[in-house]
Amino acid sequence: xxxxxxxxxxxxxxxxxxxxxxxAAAELFATRGPHATTAEEIAQRAGVALRTFYRYFxxxxxxxxxxxxxxxxxxxxxxxxTEPGTPLGPALRTAVEEALAAPDARAAEALLRTRGxxxxxxxxxxxxxxxxxxxxxxEERLVPVIARLxxxxxxxxxxxxxxxxxxxxxxIALETWAGTEAGAEGPGSPADLAVRCLERLVxxxxxx
Numbered sequence: 001x002x003x004x005x006x007x008x009x010x011x012x013x014x015x016x017x018x019x020x021x022x023x024a025a026a027e028l029f030a031t032r033g034p035h036a037t038t039a040e041e042i043a044q045r046a047g048v049a050l051r052t053f054y055r056y057f058x059x060x061x062x063x064x065x066x067x068x069x070x071x072x073x074x075x076x077x078x079x080x081x082t083e084p085g086t087p088l089g090p091a092l093r094t095a096v097e098e099a100l101a102a103p104d105a106r107a108a109e110a111l112l113r114t115r116g117x118x119x120x121x122x123x124x125x126x127x128x129x130x131x132x133x134x135x136x137x138x139e140e141r142l143v144p145v146i147a148r149l150x151x152x153x154x155x156x157x158x159x160x161x162x163x164x165x166x167x168x169x170x171x172i173a174l175e176t177w178a179g180t181e182a183g184a185e186g187p188g189s190p191a192d193l194a195v196r197c198l199e200r201l202v203x204x205x206x207x208x
Contacts, residue, residue, distance in 0.1 A: 018056050018066045021046040023113075025063035030116030034061060034124040061126040064117055065134055071114065072138035075099040075170065076145055084151040091149060092166055092202060093195055100170070100191035102184035111184045118178035139167040162202060169197035 007015065024045035028037040039060045043053040057063045078095040102108040121127035142163040150159065173193035182188030 014056075015066070017046075017048065017052070019070075021048060021053060021056065021063050022066040025060060026067055026113050026117055029064065029120040029127070030113070034120055034127050039063075059126065061124065061130050064127070065130050067113065068117070068131060068134040069137075071099070071110070072134060072141075076138065076142055079142070079145050079149065082149060084148055086149060088146075088149060088154075088162065089198075089202065092162075092198055096166075096170060096194045096198060097191050100173070100189070100194055102189070102191075108184040111190055114174060115178045118175060135167055135171050139163050142167060165201040166198065169201050170194050173197050 021042060025037070025042045028042060028045060037060060039053055039057075040050050042060055042063055043050045046053075053063070057065075075095060078098055079091065082091045082095070100111070102111055117127070118131065121131055140163075143160055146163050146166075147154070147156075147159045154162070170190075173190050173196075176193055177188065177190045180188060184190070186192065
């Protein structure tokens, strides 16, 4: 389990403001595209001053990173709550299925928002760079979680490979789904595709 102290009130307020800005940026990018959207318009949509926007983000594309990080944090948190020694393959699949599930309208909306961002990033290298950076950071933070789960059963190289493969399974699944009209649940959904990716990228983990 995570031993990090809970965030302070100031930190929670900062995170909430960043998320408001991220939602505004995602909405504008999905409807108008990153090229036609300015940082000033994002700040106005979020109800903050432009100086507040730049206090938190270096660029308009960087503004969506909190939204993408929320998903990565949820996935990692599910694995952190798994008991050490749990077979790694089933643990990864269970966490992926739950993290990418869409049991209600709010969860489905979050996935559709990610689809919109990935589609918007198709013609915007800076937005794609944010997506890849968030995935890289997620992979790095996943390494100690995987190491704890294996309870010393894997050497450091294997742990890093599993963290990389698991992260890429989700990334590839979401990117593939974004290029389709498949729903947020069922065949072709992010959870369905991610499990299929895991089975191919992390084969043999049921014995780990």
